[in-house]
Amino acid sequence: MSHVLAAVAWPYANGPRHIGHVSGFGVPSDVFARYMRMAGHDVLMVSGTDEHGTPIQVQADAEGVTARELADRYNRVIVEDLHGLGLSYDLFTRTTTRNHYAVVQQLFEGMYRNGYIVPKVTMGAISPSTGRTLPDRYIEGTCPICGYDSARGDQCDNCGNQLDPIDLIDPKSKINGETPQFVETEHFFLDLPALADVLRRWLDTREGWRPNVLRFSKNLLDDLQPRAITRDLDWGVPIPLDGWRDRTDKRIYVWFDAVIGYLSASIEWARRTGDPEAWRKWWSTDGAGKDALGYYFMGKDNIVFHSVIWPALLSGYSGEGAKDGTPGDLGRLNLPTEVVSSEFLTMEGRKFSSSRRVVIYVRDFLERYDADALRYFIAVAGPENNDTDFTWAEFLRRNNDELVAGWGNLVNRSISMAAKNFGAIPPVDPAGLTEADEALLAVARAGFDTVGDLIARHRQKQAIGEAMKVVAEANRYLSDQAPWKLKGEDDKPRMGTILHVALQVVSDANTLLTPFLPHSAQKVHELLGGTGVHAPMPSLVEVEDLDGGPAYPVLTGDYTVGARWESVPLTAGRPLAAPKPVFRKLDPSIVDEELARLGG
Numbered sequence: 001m002s003h004v005l006a007a008v009a010w011p012y013a014n015g016p017r018h019i020g021h022v023s024g025f026g027v028p029s030d031v032f033a034r035y036m037r038m039a040g041h042d043v044l045m046v047s048g049t050d051e052h053g054t055p056i057q058v059q060a061d062a063e064g065v066t067a068r069e070l071a072d073r074y075n076r077v078i079v080e081d082l083h084g085l086g087l088s089y090d091l092f093t094r095t096t097t098r099n100h101y102a103v104v105q106q107l108f109e110g111m112y113r114n115g116y117i118v119p120k121v122t123m124g125a126i127s128p129s130t131g132r133t134l135p136d137r138y139i140e141g142t143c144p145i146c147g148y149d150s151a152r153g154d155q156c157d158n159c160g161n162q163l164d165p166i167d168l169i170d171p172k173s174k175i176n177g178e179t180p181q182f183v184e185t186e187h188f189f190l191d192l193p194a195l196a197d198v199l200r201r202w203l204d205t206r207e208g209w210r211p212n213v214l215r216f217s218k219n220l221l222d223d224l225q226p227r228a229i230t231r232d233l234d235w236g237v238p239i240p241l242d243g244w245r246d247r248t249d250k251r252i253y254v255w256f257d258a259v260i261g262y263l264s265a266s267i268e269w270a271r272r273t274g275d276p277e278a279w280r281k282w283w284s285t286d287g288a289g290k291d292a293l294g295y296y297f298m299g300k301d302n303i304v305f306h307s308v309i310w311p312a313l314l315s316g317y318s319g320e321g322a323k324d325g326t327p328g329d330l331g332r333l334n335l336p337t338e339v340v341s342s343e344f345l346t347m348e349g350r351k352f353s354s355s356r357r358v359v360i361y362v363r364d365f366l367e368r369y370d371a372d373a374l375r376y377f378i379a380v381a382g383p384e385n386n387d388t389d390f391t392w393a394e395f396l397r398r399n400n401d402e403l404v405a406g407w408g409n410l411v412n413r414s415i416s417m418a419a420k421n422f423g424a425i426p427p428v429d430p431a432g433l434t435e436a437d438e439a440l441l442a443v444a445r446a447g448f449d450t451v452g453d454l455i456a457r458h459r460q461k462q463a464i465g466e467a468m469k470v471v472a473e474a475n476r477y478l479s480d481q482a483p484w485k486l487k488g489e490d491d492k493p494r495m496g497t498i499l500h501v502a503l504q505v506v507s508d509a510n511t512l513l514t515p516f517l518p519h520s521a522q523k524v525h526e527l528l529g530g531t532g533v534h535a536p537m538p539s540l541v542e543v544e545d546l547d548g549g550p551a552y553p554v555l556t557g558d559y560t561v562g563a564r565w566e567s568v569p570l571t572a573g574r575p576l577a578a579p580k581p582v583f584r585k586l587d588p589s590i591v592d593e594e595l596a597r598l599g600g
Helices: 019-038 054-063 067-085 098-113 192-204 211-223 254-259 261-273 300-318 362-368 371-381 392-421 435-456 460-481 489-513 518-527 589-597
Strands: 003-008 042-049 091-094 117-126 139-142 169-173 181-190 230-232 250-252 293-299 338-342 345-347 388-390 539-543 552-556
Touching (some): 019 067, 019 338, 019 435, 042 261, 067 371, 067 552, 098 261, 098 300, 181 230, 181 300, 192 211, 192 300, 254 300, 300 338, 362 371, 392 518, 460 489
Parallel strands (some): 003 293, 042 091, 345 388
Antiparallel strands (some): 230 250
């Protein structure tokens, strides 16, 4: 058994999340975490809403509310949506807790003592009309390196280089189109050049990463520059240094505090369990967590923060860069085992855009369709290795032809025949199994190694494809064996054997599909006469802030219960009821209806 950290990218709390977001950070991480738990590992899956930064403040001003009120609203929306998808977080929290503030400040102080955070006077961008700092990502212009005309102030998505807004050619504010003013301001910078060698040595040891992620990350090391980690802003974590902590015009930059959320959420989870030191099993390099594994899930636009920035922060705090140093009270902290980045999902050939109504939000989707239908589409056709297009026609086809006509049909007809003819799981004929029976059972048993290995290596498309091959083989077996033709009393033992074999494979296939389709997996488990929890679900719980702040909702759950990753022999005689459909067949008219909802 290993301690496995599933660290999931923090959705930004400035609006509801759409299906493109959860295809990158949400569903893939949950599939992985569910499988690893079923395989016997001790998994800690953490995340929360990212709630600081100028974009929150700008939107709050536009809506006439405070930044906290805006964050509260969308934190709740996002928590409810992720709960509806069945994402099995041990803790989904937020970055506005007092626990998070304390952990962020602790890392800042430790890195500052070790010399990896340094003060520097620089040129900052402000809005001429408001006097407020413009965040780097809210400034666009032409990249001075490659000439891309939509580079952001912090990074060019075309060539991948880090940038400063002042370096852009013809910079403009994305908020109102005005040209920003650049004025002198004092800030603290992360000394990335002093951490470049330790980052390079670490990346050179990484194996099994998706090639584009590793290649992109290593290329970033060639020209690392110090990076500002504070901003002229009044919404965020205060700077924990004398002369700075009481200032209302300076805050820690949102990108610095958000990645620390993985650690602060782990610490909050431990505190809530009554064992405040339990987090160390996943984080302490020198202690209980020295063999722990950490997997970070996000979209490709977040690679740099997880493969360079976050490891740099952890290394600097641990005192492992060119300036050496000593770890703070948290000790030496584990670097990521793997950064698992997904590509982008588009919609009907266009980028998701809320302003142009080219979007479907998670909650709107879940109001009209089943959560497992979306989970299935993301697993089988999502942006795992390439940008992928979501179309309503393809969603309809996958749902009706694969979920309903493939998996749902196998469940329904095998259980229906057994319930009608035996009322229970039938026994195997004492005469034994045929070669065809044995062959199908062997295919199902082999699926546990094959599918499990693929999920563990983040090859989820292949994994669910292999699971659905088991389903296809079982459907073919039933068609070939045609138990419905065995109507005589002398034929009943053979009919029972066929149906017993089919039901055993339904049970095995259901386990193989459980990480992908937990809602329907619980239904199939019960249709087979099973009791208790097969696929544990998260709970949405209102909690008090541990340190006296406002209350807030979290996702959490008991995931020690449920199915194991193994074939469990069915017991003959277990009662069966006539089944109900597991999946809904969708009317083709939904394609035109949904397309009509999209912007033109």
